[in-house]
Amino acid sequence: MKIATWNVNSLKVRLPHLLDWLATTQTDVVCLQELKCEDKAFPLAEIEAAGYHAVFNGQKTYNGVAIISRSEATDVVRNIPDFADEQRRIIAATVDGVRVVCGYFPNGQAVGSEKFAYKLQWLEALTTWLRSELAQHAQLVLAGDYNIAPEDRDATVEWQDEIHVSVPEREAFRALLALGLTDAFRMFEQGDKLYSWWDYRMMAFRRNIGLRIDHLLVSDALRARVTGCLIDKAPRKLERPSDHAPVVLSLAAS
DNA sequence: ATGGCAGACACGGTCTGA
Helix, strand or coil: CEEEEEECCCHHHHHHHHHHHHHHHCCCEEEEECCCCCHHHCCHHHHHHCCCEEEEECCCCCCCEEEEECCCCEEEEECCCCCCCCCCCEEEEEECCEEEEEEECCCCCCCCCHHHHHHHHHHHHHHHHHHHHHHHCCCEEEEEECCCCCCHHHECHHHCCCCCCCHHHHHHHHHHHCCCEEEHHHHCCCCCCCCCEECCCCCHHHHCCEECCEEEEEEHHHHCCEEEEEECCHHHHCCCCCCECCEEEEECCC
């Protein structure tokens, strides 16, 4: 079983890439972020025609998340319960016995800004809610665009002490790990300078100037099933790509 | 080095992202 996360930066624009990628990789579950479309504009017919189900939490212009899955998703939750938020950043559902939490974490804009404060409040609310989710679901994955590069090796030096790599953001990431979650990517030997996002400008992809900010954190029970985790750079090389690459988690049968 | 790209909305310029 393969579970992936991919910030598509507009589902409307990236739908052909998504459908091609699903057909090529035979991924079972994909968590999508930055749909940038309302629910009524969600391309459900195209996704169902490709053999997938979809649940989504959309928003006009900004944000928006979805879970695309071979098996039907159940027990769907949209947004963090008990956290008032206009922005559509969370969808959770159970697929094949795995609790899948898909998140588009706030960007934060700049350290010390109002949006940065919102990012930290959102992370705190997420952490509190996940504690109860983990109590109810032994096998859980938190997949998404975290907008946090957890360690120095996850960021090109140009971004040191900036947004995505600041001390409070990294502390919030470690608070998620402290719930009993593991960064699946770091369970394995990986090469140097592996990132999941590259700026569209400055030929950043060609120069490999980027950040590893898209993650799959797994609970202990799910960690026992993990057989691999990799970043798939292929879609980033296409014409008109998302600025993020998908990250793929492989699981042994339960 | 934060400018320079990309998408949405709207149809030019602004906002946002990372």
